[in-house]
Amino acid sequence: MGKEYWIGDVNSGLHDDSEVELKAWVHRTRGTNKIWFMVLRDSTGNVQCVIKRDAVGDECFESLSNALIESSVIIRGIASPTDRQHGHEIQVTSGEVVGPVNPDRPFPITESAMAESDGGETEFLLDHRHLxxxxxxxxxxxxxxxxxxxxxxxxxxxxxxxxxxxxxxxxxxxxxxxxxxxxxxxxxxxxxxxxxxxxxxxxxxxxxxxxxxxxxxxxxxxxxxxxxxxxxxxxxxxxxxxxxxxxxxxxxxxxxxxxxxxxxxxxxxxxxxxxxxxxxxxxxxxxxxxxxxxxxxxxxxxxxxxxxxxxxxxxxxxxxxxxxxxxxxxxxxxxxxxxxxxxxxxxxxxxxxxxxxxxxxxxxxxxxxxxxxxxxxxxxxxxxxxxxxxxxxxxxxxxxxxxxxxxxxxxxxxxxxxxxxxxxxxxxxxxxxxxxxxxxxx
RNA sequence: GCCGACAUAGCUUAGUUGGUGGAGCGGUGGACUGUUAAUCCACAGGUCGCAGGUUCGAGUCCUGCUGUCGGCGCCA
Structure with a gap:
């Protein structure tokens, strides 16, 4: 498998203070034009990645901060334990988008799509089961x-x-x-x-x-x-x-x-x-x-x-x-x-x-x-x-x-x-x- | 097979006695150097499920259709 690092291992502290390469999907993002937070998910969990413009350069920063929800990405950085609520995060040194999501057709399963489903299903979620x-x-x-x-x-x-x-x-x-x-x-x-x-x-x-x-x-x-x-x-x-x-x-x-x-x-x-x-x-x-x-x-x-x-x-x-x-x-x-x-x-x-x-x-x-x-x-x-x-x-x-x-x-x-x-x-x-x-x- | 609900923007929805359809999320543009569903400003986005009817006028009232959901019977 062309993947060595797993988010679950990062979160359990296995890679603390060493470099990892995460292959994952974008779960949620937020940030400013200087610092961007990207929560990644893979099959083992979620982790927040911190992308600073100063650290990764303009081109990389623009490309990653434009990645929409459910884009696939490869992110390299240092796995770091933090006192913040999410526990571990990645200080990003470089990364790229593998499979982008087109802004004309963003990922349809939004928070609002799941909000009223009470853990169950709505017609919309059943129609988009594959996602x-x-x-x-x-x-x-x-x-x-x-x-x-x-x-x-x-x-x-x-x-x-x-x-x-x-x-x-x-x-x-x-x-x-x-x-x-x-x-x-x-x-x-x-x-x-x-x-x-x-x-x-x-x-x-x-x-x-x-x-x-x-x-x-x-x-x-x-x-x-x-x-x-x-x-x-x-x-x-x-x-x-x-x-x-x-x-x-x-x-x-x-x-x-x-x-x-x-x-x-x-x-x-x-x-x-x-x-x-x-x-x-x-x-x-x-x-x-x-x-x-x-x-x-x-x-x-x-x-x-x-x-x-x-x-x-x-x-x-x-x-x-x-x-x-x-x-x-x-x-x-x-x-x-x-x-x-x-x-x-x-x-x-x-x-x-x-x-x-x-x-x-x-x-x-x-x-x-x-x-x-x-x-x-x-x-x-x-x-x-x-x-x-x-x-x-x-x-x-x-x-x-x-x-x-x-x-x-x-x-x-x-x-x-x-x-x-x-x-x-x-x-x-x-x-x-x-x-x-x-x-x-x- | 039977009974009961519902259908408004990509999603979740508000819409009062029938009188020019709003919001939040998501998207786009902008602001912001530590966010946690980030925040703030702006923009785009609608044959109000379909077809008839009533009415000066229907998202709203009536009829039919379609679709979906919930429940019963049957079962794992």
Whole structure:
């Protein structure tokens, strides 16, 4: 890399009183015609550079002081600790503009553009997402996001899970068929995948412990702070495992993510005004578990109108999560409320062996998973019970005809986890280029 | 699919009972040798989302359309 010095290192005092060459972008400027202050940013932080006409000469002074916000520059000078509020600064000896910004078209993401967004997004910021990415808040989010992805990989790999890739073009649905994106496929119809699950189950007898992180697509016209049409899905599948064991991994990975963020990104969390004690609670606490029936009783006890057999929608989840300070599981939903691949409970086949993990603070469901219907007889019965067209699932049934074993898995909404742990208002804040029913650009 | 809001300069917005559309930021020019969202002076920048209607007169009232935002259902 043609870059040796980083602003983060300057700010930590690594280069005090020695010469550095910063390759960076202009964040903000101010000054007079004798002295010019230029705050530079790179991916590691911001630092103020002091440019004195006497020290750099007229030509250099004019050229640097004319550089607009987001011009790229190379600046050479002495890194100096100061008593001023910004800590470190660069006493500039020379420098030049690399990529100028045209005054006829200045950088559009101004303080005023971000002022009313409350940390979230305005239409303007969404339209200029490609430029908004380089602002402080977005950069921080992207760093947190990277750490979340890394933590998920390390959780599974440390437990000898194999990362496994499923196709994104598929012929059948996992969830209800209405939410599939249809794409033309050489004169036929194909769909964008909603989950790797069916394909993961095919590999389960080969790998036994497997996981993935990949985009999933849902053509839901949802307009909420929790939904995207393209989202990142961390999924795992494990052979010879019960619903309880799968849940333990769900709790394990979420707590590991929280712990890793605390260890590696506490500065970023703090800059988003996130309470570190709260994140520590998410990392250190056990997550309570509650059966569906208990949840219904609690809701009915609170006067909420809900019938046994109904799925629990977000309004009801929210009432339940209000009583918990940490994520909690809901298990054993009624069979009628869940799709065919959930395994009926052998102890009471009115229920299925499944779980949802609900995040606190009103963030809602972040994991859905459970034990799979694994014998040929049971899967055929369940498919028939739901009038699911069988053709698309032939291979899925086939897997059960050759040495089926108990197994299960879950899907975790990575963007939802990022949103929750970052304390963001909207899931859009946690992904670089959000896609929803009304937006596919930029 | 359903419900509710909003649309004024590049951005964020003010605009009173309908009577010649203002400001801050950003940009340009100028002043100032240590600024911290620098400050001060000046200049440029507007088919008030689009199409109709009411009216002597519409940014303002009415209708339709488009776009965006928020919420619900569904889910990760």
């Amino acid at each position: 908004y990415l380089r602002t402080g808040r977005m950069t921080t989010m992207l760093k947190l996001r990277s750490t979340v992805f890394g933590a998920i990989h390390s959780y599974f790999r440390d437990l000898d899970f194999i990362e496994y890739q499923a196709p994104n073009f598929v012929s059948g649905a996992v969830e209800g068929g209405s939410t599939l994106f249809e794409v033309p496929y050489f004169g036929r119809k194909a769909y964008l995948t909603q989950s790797w699950q069916l394909y993961a189950e095919a590999a389960m007898p080969a790998l036994e412990r497997l996981y993935t992180m990949a985009p999933s697509f849902r053509a839901e016209k949802s307009r909420t702070r929790r939904h995207l049409t393209e989202f990142w899905h961390a999924e795992m599948e494990i052979a010879w495992a019960s619903n309880t064991e799968v849940m333990e991994h769900g709790e394990g990975v979420v707590r590991h993510i929280a712990r890793t963020l605390l260890d590696e990104r506490s500065d970023e969390l703090t800059s988003l005004e996130r309470d570190l004690d709260l994140i520590a609670q998410y990392a250190d606490s056990e997550y309570p578990r509650m059966r569906y029936d208990e949840a219904i009783e609690i809701l009915q006890g609170k006067g909420v109108e809900v019938q046994w057999g109904q799925d629990l929608d977000y309004s009801k989840e929210k009432i339940l999560t209000a009583d918990f300070d940490v994520p909690h599981f809901l298990t054993h939903y009624p069979r009628v409320a869940k799709p065919f691949y959930h395994r009926p409970d052998p102890d009471d086949p009115k229920y299925v062996l499944c779980h949802d993990l609900l995040a606190p603070e009103g963030y809602g469901e972040i994991i859905g998973g459970g034990e799979r219907t694994w014998s040929e007889g049971e899967i055929l019965e369940r498919i028939e019970e739901e009038n699911t067209p069988m053709e698309a699932y032939e291979f899925y049934i086939d897997v059960r005809r050759f040495g089926g074993v108990p197994h299960g898995g879950f899907g975790l909404g990575v963007d939802r986890v990022c949103t929750w742990l970052a304390g963001a208002e909207h899931i859009r804040e946690a992904i670089p280029f959000p896609r929803d029913s009304r937006r596919v650009t930029p």
